[in-house]
Amino acid sequence: MGEPQPLNQSLYFVLPHDRHLPSGGNVYNEQLMAALRRYGQDVEIMEFSHYRKAILRDQAGFYAVDSLFVEDMKPLLNHNPQRAFSFFILHHLQSLFPPADLDAEQYFETYEKEVLNFFQGFLLTSEYSKKYLLDRGIKAPLMVVEPALSSSVQPAIALNYPLKTLMVANVIERKGILAFLQALSTQVKEEDEFKLHIIGRTDMEPAYYEACLKLVETSELSNKVYFLGEMSHENTLKQYAQHHLFISAARMETFGMAIQEAKAYGLPLLLCKGGNTEQHLTKRGGMLCPNIFKLAGNFIELCRNDALMRELWQSAKAEKNTTNRYTWDQAAAHFLKLFSDFYI
Structure with a gap:
């Protein structure tokens, strides 16, 4: 042709x-x-x-x-x-x-x-x-x-603790962030070792963002969850290689570009079922959760179960190496x- x-x-x-x-x-x-x-x-x-x-x-x-x-x-x-x-x-x-x-x-x-x-x-x-x-x-x-994909993929950091976890989503209701944080706050313990970084605009639904922020500040999540605000796409791409796990709580994705990017970097995917989301996931590269509460529960399990997290980590890396660009x-x-x- x-x-x-x-x-x-x-x-x-x-x-x-x-x-x-x-x-x-x-x-x-x-x-x-x-x-x-x-x-x-x-x-x-x-x-x-x-x-x-x-x-x-x-x-x-x-x-x-x-x-x-x-x-x-x-x-x-x-x-x-x-x-x-x-x-x-x-x-x-x-x-x-x-x-x-x-x-x-x-x-x-x-x-x-x-x-x-x-x-x-x-x-x-x-x-x-x-x-x-x-x-x-x-x-x-x-x-x-x-x-x-918009750039060449850089090697990811080694798997260690605290578990560095990434969400890339504007802070709006459709992305499910508040519901996820609410479910997470009921299950997390002080000794759980993770840092959750959320990259995305916070000005689109200000009241929704304030509710997310208030929940974090008044719960066990206060030293574990951080809103990094909007970043350029170029800088966001660099963040994938600095994390161990990617989470999407979105209730609806017509495609899911951030999920695609995280997968290309070899990050295990922890996803909430909705729209096109599940098309990015194989059985080896992560978990597809039927609802937000299960998403939070599976995340906590990965934080506490090192063997399970490492198995998922290795599977995601192996899958990354066989993906056609x-x-x-x-x-x-x-x-x-x-x-x-x-x-x-």
Whole structure:
């Protein structure tokens, strides 16, 4: 197969103002755009206000719209442009983790389906997301381009105690951090040897972060759990090699880029079941827990059972050495082929 050819029109990525801040979606967009440019594709970032004008004028081009703009799309739904081709980048939908008082299916039908039906295609990060849309009657072509790894992997530190444990997640309810800390606080003892470092933004849901902080400060977790705040993606990648274990308490992941990165560094994975999470895990490389309480219990067991932790550690390292590397250039090539097959 020959090298993929760039598209015959400009490709506009319609992205949020906070696209420079750390999140899986922002990293995905940035890395895919950079790789597409390396293939000679004309790629530009567009503000949503400019995209709105492009739709109203039916300005020719390919427009990739980030999933954060579901609500902003609603005034445009009565338009039917012929030359402005729009596709949707699905990083997350609110129906995947709806408000507590709303049913997920009802939320999708009421607030999202009409918006999604506007788009002529979808760029998805996982087969899980593809199935989610197919099950809900979305008919447009669905392109799955999984995230790649963003750097060469450095050797991890030796396994010793206190156990250095890492979570990479913005401090929001969907990531399950407060529930995990609550469950952990009921099971931890002063003599348990671990340090849990949480990397992620703390400004997105301030009240939620304050509740997490208060719990840590008023429990046995006070000298064991540390919020490190947001870090650049580059600095976050360096942290994997400085830890022994990775935990995700997320209740929903459409892909799980931090999990993918931790696995590539050879860290054992302790994961809560939800969305695409389990696709990252083999029986040897970690544990998949059915709920938050079990996640906390398994973590405490690993802290107290050195033989079990070392077995998991060695299995994760062995798995890391057999993993094929997948690059962003490969991801971009796959995208260009899929796009050409579907639309050109």
